[in-house]
Amino acid sequence: MSFREISSWIVLAATVWVFGCYALALRKAENFGAGTTGMMLGTIIGFVVIVVVAHVIVAIFAARTGDEAADERDRRIYLRSDELAGYVLGAWSFAALAVALFKGYYLIANILFLGLAASEIAKNAYQVFLYRRSA
Amino acid sequence: MGKTPVTNRIRVLRAEHGDISQGDLAARIGMTRQTVAAIEKGKYAPSLEAAFRIAAVFGVPFSDVFQYDPDADAAFLKLQKNAVKKDG
Structure with a gap:
């Protein structure tokens, strides 16, 4: 191992x-x-x-x-597992957002809401950069 | 990572080249011993660069190390089937 x-x-x-x-x-x-x-x-x-x-x-x-x-296999394993972690974190964030809205904690709700938007902006901006660079 | 449609003769080549260990081969191509073992078992398909490096270590052409069987590549077969359907 x-x-x-x-x-x-x-x-x-x-x-x-x-x-x-x-x-x-x-x-x-x-x-x-x-x-x-x-x-x-x-x-x-x-x-x-x-x-x-x-x-x-x-x-x-x-x-x-x-x-x-770390070699290329390690990095591929990290990427795949990070992808899964991203799904779990995203689902959990939406659940927390729903609870915050339901309870009326709008400060927390807005932080989560904009945080989700920030992560999408970061992801897509990086994708555009990588596509442009022909990664 | 499941089986890949790429097979290889790395184990045979290691034996033919003075019984190079998986660890020695791994050190020469900048990989871990576990990755070389996974490549040998067909559980991991290396990048093109890594595959060429392996061939270079043994001093043989790429095709002497790696073989590709399109009939064992389910994704490729599906693409061929779809292409035939599209062409009519």
Whole structure:
């Protein structure tokens, strides 16, 4: 298994574990609107620490694989998985937008609405640039 | 990534050229050993540049390394079928 594949396993496991605990805490509170900025920051810091420590351990015990630079197959895998992540994020953003509109949180709704527009502008502008450059 | 319609003789060529390991070949073409293994198994079709680099390592023409079977290419067969339909 390449270092990059091990890295994907590490991030997957850490994400399910750490953010799963966060989701369970919300469920325990019986309120999806529960939580604080501190709780969120703690979750992010905990996630980063676990991921970094796990990568360091793997790099120590599998020193040889750690030297590998990403090749074209790795990049193709990243592109395809990023595409999937984009769909999930887009769907989640629309759901959040719907909740914000339903609850009357128009500041959040407008931020999400314009954020979705900004991402489409960035995507299509980059596509035009790449087509012009004949990428 | 499923099977590609591109087959290859990399395993044979590695053996014929002094048993070059997958890792050595990978290092010579700037790829990981896992990618070379995926190419050998036909699970990944490399870019044209990478394919030419592999041929260059063995010092053989491109066609001695890679072969393409149009009958195993479902997308190509579909395109041919549609083209025939269009032409009447």
